[in-house]
Amino acid sequence: MKILSKKRLLRQAALMRRSPKQATSPLDRVYREIAVLKKLDHPNIVKLVEVLDDPVEDSLYMVFELVKKGEVLCIPTDKPLSEKRAWSVIRDSLLGLEYLHYQKIIHADLKPGNLLLTECGHVKIADLGVCNEFLGEDATMSNGSTAGTPAFRAPETLVLGKNVYCGRAADIWALGATLFSLIYGNVPFIANSIPLLYEKIKNDDVVFPDAPIISGDMRHCIIRMLEKEASRRITLPQLKIDPWVTSNGIYPLPSEDENCCLVQVDDEDINSVVRSIPKLDTLILIKTMLKNHSFGNPFLKGISGKAPQPGGSRLQKFVQAGRSNSAPGSYHMALDR
Structure with a gap:
């Protein structure tokens, strides 16, 4: 169960950039996004089962399916995943992330703790947020609309005075930091304080530990995901055909058409999405x-x-x-x- 502040959700929705034709209120936007989240249906996305509202409190309760085996890896750890296992995790995560982006949803907090393992060994992306919907093809997000976990934030989200960034590219950075963590047992940038950590993320090159030894294809894939400049960072479609991800074409991933189906919500979905529980x-x-x-x-x-x-x-x-x-x-x- 994820407990959200309704007041905070309304503030975030009000900060989101709107097109000139969009005249919906922040509350309408919140309820529409929740309706979309509730209708998501993908094997690599944790299912939102119910949304409960306590009218006399500020809390909104989002009830998700239980994924019994929990997160794929708890970091830091001295027992990271093998390259073969990390490969499987990232492939599942890419399909789930592609599905979210297809619905115009940015996850904004990808990390090992939000990748959950099913009893069949597959990975589901968890902890979906509200007010993370982007507008337009450029996937623009507002810096005030979401936070994310510090060690997995992209450099462009940390620039003072820069109010917007590309949500898709930021998710790819976070997935790259996640892949690094899965294979090495810790995040790519470490510091004693949040400000120092942010400076390292913005300015320092990625340093690969001596052990474990990874393939050249995997190393190149991580470097492309952790490219500082968002416009030069590898995109999700490019990742799906990356030599490491596909084992040089031997194991291609499904196409976008095969993997994604657009979720549609109507007024009835929006009006019935939240159950009021005093x-x-x-x-x-x-x-x-x-x-x-x-x-x-x-x-x-x-x-x-x-x-x-x-x-x-x-x-x-x-x-x-x-x-x-x-x-x-x-x-x-x-x-x-």
Whole structure:
């Protein structure tokens, strides 16, 4: 579950560059993007199952499918992936990223921790954000619209006074930094502070450790992904036919037409995308109590060592009143709704 601030989402949506014909409000934009995210359907993208809104709180809850084996690699690590395994991870990631870009969605936070491993060994891209939709063919994004993880940010996103950048190119940089991390166990640029890290990302060349030894094709691929100048950086279509990615053409990736299908949303999708759940924390508490057949708060037991006695709290009285005053099973149905 990803918990987002509605106020922050509205600020981000208001900052996004709009075409002259676009007159939608920030809230309309947020709901439309969520509707698109909910309709995404690709084997290399984590599925958004439900979006819940607590009207009295600032939180918006995005519920994603559970990918049980977790992230492909936790960095830093002394046990990085082999080149063959990293090759498989990047190929899956490229197909997922191509699908997102086809929907005009920039991920903006690609890293090993957001690449999740299925039980079948395939990779799914996780942690999709809202307000990361780009406009126009140049994939322009605003620097105020997204942040990302410092060690994986592209140089062009760090330039003072530069308010826009190409989102597609920034995602390719992050994927290049991810590939470097998968094979060497740590990020390509390391510093003791964020400002120093940003200076290294902008100015320093990539230094390849002596071990492990990687193929020349892989090294060249990483260098092209971590090109400082965004306009000269390898693009996703070029990556899909790169000699390292395809093993010199032996294992070609599916074409864009084979891999992508455009998601369309209508007014009904947008209006029904969010479920309003008053006091979500209370709902979770009540459902847990019902499941345990107990009216003691189950979340206090681990803290105090013993559960509170039933019948004392307003919540407990509310549930007990519902049980005694309602028809059998009616309060279960109300909670499910």
